[in-house]
Every structure is written in C-alpha cells, then in structure tokens.
Amino acid sequence: MLSRHRTETGVEWLVLNRPAARNALSLEMLTALEAALADIATSDTRCVILAAEGPVFSSGHDLKEMRAHREDPDGGRGFYTQAMAACARVMQAVVNLPQPVIAAVEGVATAAGCQLVASCDLAVATPNARFCTPGVDIGLFCSTPAVAISRAIGRRAAMDMLLTGRMVEAEEARAMGLLNRVAADARATALALAEGIAARSQLTIRMGKAGFNAQATCALPEAYAQAAAVMVDNMMAEDAKEGIGAFLEKRAPQWQDK
Numbered sequence: 001m002l003s004r005h006r007t008e009t010g011v012e013w014l015v016l017n018r019p020a021a022r023n024a025l026s027l028e029m030l031t032a033l034e035a036a037l038a039d040i041a042t043s044d045t046r047c048v049i050l051a052a053e054g055p056v057f058s059s060g061h062d063l064k065e066m067r068a069h070r071e072d073p074d075g076g077r078g079f080y081t082q083a084m085a086a087c088a089r090v091m092q093a094v095v096n097l098p099q100p101v102i103a104a105v106e107g108v109a110t111a112a113g114c115q116l117v118a119s120c121d122l123a124v125a126t127p128n129a130r131f132c133t134p135g136v137d138i139g140l141f142c143s144t145p146a147v148a149i150s151r152a153i154g155r156r157a158a159m160d161m162l163l164t165g166r167m168v169e170a171e172e173a174r175a176m177g178l179l180n181r182v183a184a185d186a187r188a189t190a191l192a193l194a195e196g197i198a199a200r201s202q203l204t205i206r207m208g209k210a211g212f213n214a215q216a217t218c219a220l221p222e223a224y225a226q227a228a229a230v231m232v233d234n235m236m237a238e239d240a241k242e243g244i245g246a247f248l249e250k251r252a253p254q255w256q257d258k
Contacts (some may be wrong), residue, residue: 019054
C-alpha cells in the first residue's frame with residue numbers, strides 16, 4: 001500500500017505501492033499517507049520524496065470504491081464526504097509538513113494524483129510522465145484537484161486542464177509550473193535535490209517553508225510584514241550567525257539547526 005525507507009542523509013522516501021490498482025487514492029491509501037506524514041512531521045527527517053511503483057504515479061480517487069458506495073443507504077454521500085475530507089487533510093499535510101516534499105513522477109498522474117503532485121513543494125518527472133484532470137470526461141469536474149493545481153500553475157492553465165481533461169506532456173507541465181525538472185531518472189534527480197536541501201540548516205529550511213506558505217495567501221502589505229517578521233526571527237538564529245560568518249570568512253558553515 002505505502003512503502004517507507006530513509007537514507008543516511010535524512011531523506012525519507014514515501015512510495016505509493018499499489019500498482020495493480022494504478023496507485024488509486026482509496027480511503028485506506030489516504031489514511032496510510034496521513035499517518036505517515038504525521039509521523040514524519042515530528043521526526044528528524046530532513047526532506048521527503050514522494051514516488052510510486054508502476055507506470056501510473058496515481059490515478060486519483062479509487063472509482064471502483066466510489067461506485068461500490070452508491071449502494072449505501074444514503075447513496076454514498078456519507079462515504080464521499082469522508083473520502084474528500086481525508087484527501088483534503090492529506091494534501092494540506094503535505095503543504096504544512098515542516099520538511100520540504102519532492103514528487104518524483106515516473107508515469108501518469110491524473111485527477112487527485114495530479115493534485116498530489118501539485119501539493120508538493122517541488123516536482124521532478126521523467127519525459128514520458130503525463131498529467132491530466134479528466135473528471136469532465138466522466139461527468140465529475142475535478143473541483144478538489146483544482147485547489148492545488150490552480151495554486152501551482154495559475155488560473156488560466158488550470159482551467160485549460162480542468163475544462164478539457166486533456167493529457168499534458170511533461171515538458172508542457174514544466175513550462176506551466178507544475179514541474180521543476182524533467183529528467184531521464186526522476187528518482188535520482190529528486191534525491192539529488194533532497195540531499196542538497198538536507199545539507200542545509202534545517203531551522204532555516206523549516207522557517208522558510210512555513211513563512212513562504214504564510215505570506216502566499218496575504219495581500220502585498222501583509223505579505224511583506226509577514227516575511228519581514230520571519231526574516232528577523234531567522235536573523236536571530238544561531239545558524240544565521242554561523243552562515244553569515246562562514247560566508248565572510250570563506251569557510252564551510254557548521255550548522256547546528258538552531
């Protein structure tokens with residue numbers, strides 16, 4: 001369902017491992033992801049890579065599971081509400097995780113699978129990776145994927161994907177802003193990015209991620225006030241003192257993560 005392993009450099013791999021079901025985000029899968037992210041949030045993990053086994057990164061919500069609950073006494077409304085709430089918690093857990101999260105996409109990511117990629121801080125994909133929000137093809141607009149995708153690529157590009165349901169190739173996804181890199185070996189590229197982040201002051205990285213997300217939803221004056229407060233707190237940290245000193249003295253910094 002979900003595999004985990006950690007490198008000696010403090011990089012945690014979370015791997016969707018349900019390839020026979022196209023790594024669909026069943027309620028069980030969402031629950032496993034939520035639990036793993038909660039565990040990582042309070043750990044000394046320095047960076048997270050989200051990957052998947054098989055040719056499909058994730059096909060989104062498990063439509064077989066969704067259809068089965070049509071037979072519930074309420075027609076499925078209770079289960080659908082539960083599943084959408086679980087999905088929203090997972091996506092927000094990725095965004096709010098203290099550690100940066102990098103998606104390594106080696107196949108197709110559709111609907112809520114594309115939403116998961118868009119929720120990550122960084123994303124790398126192989127040239128054959130493709131992305132789409134095809135809900136309109138089955139009478140189900142991808143409204144919740146739209147939240148993450150529109151924040152990643154903007155309104156116009158997001159509406160293009162949402163209204164047409166078309167498949168977006170990796171290079172176009174990179175040009176849109178959904179991806180940071182397109183590379184032959186997505187996992188190796190993601191690991192290189194993660195290890196570079198892991199080698200930095202973790203206090204700085206965590207303050208920076210939280211501060212970035214906080215200012216992103218503010219009007220311009222409030223955004224600058226928010227960011228300035230984070231900068232002042234950051235300047236007071238021991239690692240900032242060490243980093244500035246190391247730069248001026250032309251030596252490698254010795255991070256204390258405080």
